[in-house]
Amino acid sequence: MTNPSMPAPALLAWAGRTLGARPSVQDASHPQKNSRVWQLTLPSDVRFYLKVSPRPLMYERETLALRHAAPALGAGRAPQLRASSAEHLALLLTAIPGRPLRQLTLTPAEEVRAHRQGGALLARLHAAGDVSGPRRAEAEQALQAAADGAENHLRNAGDRVTRAEQKLVRDLAEQLRALPPLPLAFIHGDAWERNLLWSKDLGQAGWIEFERARFAAAVQDFVPMACGTWADRPDLRTACLQGYGRDLTPEEQHALKCLAALDAVSCLVWGPKLDDPHVTARARRTLDRLVKGVLA
Template sequence: MTNPDTLSPALLAWATRALGARPTIHHVSHPRENSRVWQLTLPSHIRFYLKVSPEPVMYERETLALRHAVPALGAGRAPQLRASSADHLALLLTSVPGRPLKQQKLSRAEEARAHRQGGALLARLHAAGDLNGARRAEAEQALQAAADSAEHHLQEAGDRLTAAEQKRVRELAEQLRTLPPLPLAFIHGDAWERNLLWSKELGHAAWLDFERSRFAAAVQDFVLMACSTWADRPDLRAACLQGYGRDLTPEEQQALKCLAALDAMNCVIWGPKLDDPSVTTRGWRTLDRLVEGVFA
């Protein structure tokens, strides 16, 4: 049986050709089943990362993002694509200064700076995608597609939800169908503190992990932060949106609440499957806030 933590000879040979030298290898995947990432260090001490995508669609999304939208963030603000292999679903990426906010203890001022810069970078990303033709249609249908997923999520969650919780989720999902057209964007798709880097030395932020990037409603990029960090830190919400350059419209705020219900369903379903109590807790807490009417 192949050890998923071990870089295969074929992948190592591909990376060596792309880098022009044989690197030393260090396994640095996230502690979850489908994460496969290695740090590659050249004899010159320059570092790269080799990432194998879990699914073809994630490889395609991240490749598109890195080629066509992510460069708009600027040097050092996101990984750059050195090489890619559709055969291996592999991406060879440059290293970016900093560590995820989730892994650091920062002062409140530093946290605010990181979120403000993170919001500014999201604004650049949102404006970078080419919203023409099929891509615009994809973005325009994003909230409808989210609403369509609600019943499946509820069935999978089963009797883990009370009748009141099920009713609230259905109500909010249906409200997504009645909202007017919202601002569209090329979104990160997984924007929260696990993927927001902060460099204390440089005093700047960066985003990574674009495998869920896509064309959608811009507000969809704020759901994870609204359901996690912002729940206890409205000051960080304000900082992020200040950096973003605008507050959410009333219609976007309503969409955010509706989308939070669907994120809660995902957490309740996938948290136990992934053996991740923090994800499960996020889901139940969001549901409680929605049922009690205190989600903001």
């Protein structure tokens, strides 16, 4: 009987052949049931991560990001792709220094440093992708695609969203469609404290988990933090955007409000489905703040 907390034998054999040694294996998955990540440690104590993507699209996005954009962040600031297997939807990644901010107890000054560096790294990532040809068309359609998903999310959320909240979400989706063209970028797609690493020893930040990376409006990368940490810590918003090198334009700020509403409804669907109370609570709080008019 296969141990579900261990990689499949064929997958582990592939990783061992690639690394040139049989590694020890430790489960490093997130609590969600679709997360499959293992820490591999060689006899030399060098660590790697073996990750199986939940879906082919996520595998393709992360592979593209790690090959063509993430290297722009610099050494130790993002994993390097050692090998990939389309057959297994598997990625073999180098380890980078630090632990997720969500797992650390930091001083306010350290948090500010981490978010400032995180913003600077996002600026590098945003500039790294070649936004031309079909990629430009993909990026230009990203906000329209987000607005188009509103009705599906509302239907799936059901009675978790009140009638007043449904109307607000629909209104903001229509406002999103009416916005002028916004700055485009190659975005991380899941930029929040679970994926922002901080090394206390090095005083260095790094980003992981690029499976949602894509060409889109640059502002879309700030939605998770706007719906999460920034709600209580405006100083971290300031630090992140200082690192990013510019503030959001008025049009981007309005887009952020609209996107926050769509993100909240989506999270009210996926939070319970993935049994992730953090995501569900973030969504509920965002909608409450939007109804009260305090998320502007």
